[in-house]
Amino acid sequence: MMGFARRMFARVQPLARSMLLAGIVLSGCQFPTSVQSLYSSEPVIPRGGSVAIALPDALTTVQPWNVKTRATEVFVTLSHAGLMRLDRTGTPQPELLERWEANPAGTVVTATLKADLQWADAVPLTSADVVYTYQTLLSFAPTTPLLREMHVIERVEAAGPANVVFTLSAPYAPLLSLWALPVLPMHAVGTQPIETLNLVSLTVGAGPFVYANKDEAGSFHLRANPWYVRGAPYLDEIQLLHAQPSADAMRALSGNTIHIAELENPWSVQQPATITTARVAQNELMALVLNVRTQRLFSDPALRKLLRAATDVPDAVQEYMGATHIAVDTMSIPNHPFAASVPVSKTLDITPALATAGWIWDSEQKQFLREEEPLVIRLSVDQTNQAAMRLAESLATQWRGLGLTIALTPSDRQTYLKQFIPPFAYDVAIVTWANGRSSSVYADTFVYDGSNTALFDSALINPGMPDISPTLNLPGYSNPDFTALQNRTMRTYETTARAVIERQAIQLALDSAAIIPIARPVHTMAWQSGIATPEGGLVLDTPWYLFGVEQWYRTAD
Known part of the structure; x- marks a missing residue:
């Protein structure tokens, strides 16, 4: 009800001021001190104006269940609302929801909508829209990770205009982040085939802004939604445009043509003092x-x-991957509540450690031997992945400097992938894990969960011949304590408690060193200084920077 209350205050405030002034006139125009302090302490937030956001790709087809570009993700986040919305840390927060409750088994979750919800065209938003959305998506062929994941939902039913009951085949706490999927306006979609529906020009949504028009230059104009559940935006409009290369976007920022830019590559022009930048990790590990x-x-x-x-991750990333990646020591996107890390030693004498494992340095052969067998570490890499190849060369140099024998084995992608099926003929491999849910080709974040436990799930270990199907548990890691924690995370719907358990699970897996996080690709956010929020200046250092966009306002042109 927070947003509804703010709208109501905006409506009654002029009347209250009129009544107050009338009272002042009748009392001899003496302005009471308490009233003076009341109004002088109120922040004056400018309303109106527009913010232009430049994106690294063009906006074409918008289907929230199959997000293929960053532009689509931004458009969906601005123009549509879900039961939940991910905050600046990627944690699910109620958007259309008032509350939710799970039964003791965790298999029946009841979602209660906030009161007086409306679409941008003032039509009531009810449980019927929610049921329509999820039943429709459940009817799709499971062609993306998200659509496959949704099949944990056995039934979705309305229990009155404000309640929706989700019956699950098993406890599934990631349902809460999945609820960030937009609810579709049943009355506006009508009889259109949902599989081919393109929301890019749909003027009815429940997000803070809704589509208004596309101009001749190809820019999309989104107008403020006065019925947005968190309160009507301070801005009148947000404009989305495609601006590449990055140098062009930076010049447009300098000229105040645009106000925010997502830069796919490092820029090549001087950064003016009025522009702030931040490197933001992408959902790819x-x-x-x-x-x-x-x-x-x-x-x-x-x-x-x-x-x-023995692996100096920051050095390898800095020297060989430059501005395109950041070094990480955690599985989740940095600053996400699930993030867990392992400290890396910078000084290491490997000889005693290897001797404990039976590997003895042979000064004549200049390598470590165990029962006359040489210690040779085979490092596998996909030679079509340039970033992985640069990383492999850096790591091989590091390890050889410590006296280890490294056999760097680049291969074509098909040969590389065959290593992950029986007989699993590899020692160490550089892999790239895209944790997107709504697409198989783009690592989205708007329904991000942050759990990478599938990479360590013992149920996903390939048992070997004759089963040669690939699985997500590439290292073959198995630990009953991890499995127990993983099961707890699936049953824990309270987000803070779940984050604690998830960190414990990921930390346990990281302690095993079956997977060693190295780097994430980054893009650069750049923005003008003339935009603020009631809490202060704009800070765009997270993939979920649009959380709270309804409270952005212009401080200068």
């Missing part, structure tokens, strides 16, 4: 996967941890 299966070199946990300690 580059990591080392160690083959921990029996009879493999890294089935020895001591050897895995030694390799992790």
